[in-house]
Amino acid sequence: MKVALIRNFDECLNSRQVKFMQRRAGVLPHLGLCYIEAALERAGHECTTVDAQAEGLTSEELHARLSHLNPALVGITTTTPGVPGAIEAAKIAKSIGAKVILGGPHTEVFAAENLWHDCIDYVGVGEGVSIMTELADALEADEPIDQIRGLVGRGFSNMAAPMLNLEAMGWPSRKSTDLRLFHSIMAKSPFATMISSRGCPFQCSFCFKQAVDKKSMYRSAEDVVGEMTKLVQDHGVREIMFYDDVFTMKKKRVYEICDLIRKTGLKVRWEAPTRVDLVDPKMLEAMASAGCIRLRFGVESGDEDILRRMRKRADLDEIRDAIVATKAAGIQTFAYFIVGWLGESEEQYLKTLDMACSLPIDYASFYTATPLPGTQLHREAVEEGKIDGEYWQRYIRGEPVDRIDPLVAGAEARSQLAYKKFYLRMRKTPLLMRHLVNPKTFRSVASGLAILLKANSNFVRDI
Numbered sequence: 001m002k003v004a005l006i007r008n009f010d011e012c013l014n015s016r017q018v019k020f021m022q023r024r025a026g027v028l029p030h031l032g033l034c035y036i037e038a039a040l041e042r043a044g045h046e047c048t049t050v051d052a053q054a055e056g057l058t059s060e061e062l063h064a065r066l067s068h069l070n071p072a073l074v075g076i077t078t079t080t081p082g083v084p085g086a087i088e089a090a091k092i093a094k095s096i097g098a099k100v101i102l103g104g105p106h107t108e109v110f111a112a113e114n115l116w117h118d119c120i121d122y123v124g125v126g127e128g129v130s131i132m133t134e135l136a137d138a139l140e141a142d143e144p145i146d147q148i149r150g151l152v153g154r155g156f157s158n159m160a161a162p163m164l165n166l167e168a169m170g171w172p173s174r175k176s177t178d179l180r181l182f183h184s185i186m187a188k189s190p191f192a193t194m195i196s197s198r199g200c201p202f203q204c205s206f207c208f209k210q211a212v213d214k215k216s217m218y219r220s221a222e223d224v225v226g227e228m229t230k231l232v233q234d235h236g237v238r239e240i241m242f243y244d245d246v247f248t249m250k251k252k253r254v255y256e257i258c259d260l261i262r263k264t265g266l267k268v269r270w271e272a273p274t275r276v277d278l279v280d281p282k283m284l285e286a287m288a289s290a291g292c293i294r295l296r297f298g299v300e301s302g303d304e305d306i307l308r309r310m311r312k313r314a315d316l317d318e319i320r321d322a323i324v325a326t327k328a329a330g331i332q333t334f335a336y337f338i339v340g341w342l343g344e345s346e347e348q349y350l351k352t353l354d355m356a357c358s359l360p361i362d363y364a365s366f367y368t369a370t371p372l373p374g375t376q377l378h379r380e381a382v383e384e385g386k387i388d389g390e391y392w393q394r395y396i397r398g399e400p401v402d403r404i405d406p407l408v409a410g411a412e413a414r415s416q417l418a419y420k421k422f423y424l425r426m427r428k429t430p431l432l433m434r435h436l437v438n439p440k441t442f443r444s445v446a447s448g449l450a451i452l453l454k455a456n457s458n459f460v461r462d463i
């Protein structure tokens, strides 16, 4: 069967990233669709992924592309904030006569709500690799589909499709989307993303856990380094970004991966996400000697009380020690921060800003606290009357709703000012110059700087 997979472009009305940073931060491959494409091809179906976001396709161009491909089945991926763009893509797919299924991290919370839209035939909850291969097989053989695990349709609804063994899933397909289409403010192109594990045992209040991520699962060092080697040899990749939830959950596995990289002589820069309480100087040294050039830490806040209310289970000393030890090992540091948390005072915000600017942090992002459905933060925000309990249902149904109100007045301004204070500093000049002299990033960084220069601090005294 001819299948098309789509990640559509989206204005992301409710992005937790301030507008001027949304596309500047980068556009990364959609690994989920890459895994599904590989599985459909192994099952004998003809599959093409159309990454409208990476290609910057207009609706007309997406329509032309789909008319040309003429798929019988179209799978569309989305996060909850990205639903409007996904519905737009579904209307286009429906207009060319395809069966349409919506899937991705979004579908678990409000599966049936998505069927509000006539252009959506089915909703897939959980493991897309099994849902899409079973659905394509059944539709092609004209067999019943209402028993497929994870499939929700009009008149039937099945439990989420459980997570498949990552190693058994095989490696993601890289055939449909040219890696040069992707860009990141940090990574050397061409780069690729990978996941070496799934799941995270921690319960941070802002984090939404998909059905597929409720249990942790790890790939072996052989499987991980094998895929890294293929990306370098077959795709000329110069950098690999891991998008596990926590790369260093199992320290023994990290050492095994680093040992194997050294033993095979694989030469590639790589980076990964982790937690401040899951690194130590010895492991950092092993990672640096195996090509790890950057670690991304979920630091979130510089205030103990906010960290406690985020259920981050990490303290200021752990944050400082991890960042300093990482730098000491010669590894760059990236820190995720969240500003505008429920009840965040100016003092607490200033502590976060001070931490970001005083610790040896190379890159930072300052998201605004966004109460995504199915998160503890959402439950608390509804309880505190900060967001209407029906907001996301109305948003998904496509009713005209405004952007979510910030949980703290001026949250966006706090984020924008934090980017200004963090990046417009002497010690950041070499980084900014590197991007300014690079023809690929010059325009994006120059216009970004212009916006930052306008960011002002009149809402906060003596910054």
Ligand code: B12
Residues within 6 Å of the ligand: 010, 012, 014, 015, 016, 017, 026, 027, 028, 029, 030, 031, 032, 033, 035, 036, 074, 075, 076, 077, 078, 079, 080, 081, 082, 101, 102, 103, 104, 105, 106, 123, 124, 125, 126, 127, 128, 129, 131, 132, 195, 199, 206, 207, 208, 209, 210, 212, 213, 243, 244, 245, 372, 373
């Ligand atoms: C990598 C990543 C990113 C990357 C790349 C995005 C991408 N995937 O396209 C970047 C940094 C760009 C990103 C951005 C954002 N992200 Co993000 N991201 C992730 C992360 C860390 C890993 C996702 C991943 O690669 N998983 C591994 C692959 C193999 O699986 P998968 O993509 O989840 O897909 C599987 C299933 O979802 C399903 N599936 C997926 N698509 C489809 C389609 C069909 C038809 C079917 C049937 C099934 C299906 O099957 C797939 C295979 O198993 C997750 C955290 C997590 N643990 O999931 C957050 C996560 C998905 N992101 C999230 C969010 C909110 C965002 C942003 C909206 C944040 C913002 N700015 O406000 C933006 C949106 C950007 C955009 N415009 O699309 C939330 C989504 C929550 C929700 N309710 O939707 C998550 C879960 C983080 C969290 N814990 O809260 N993200």
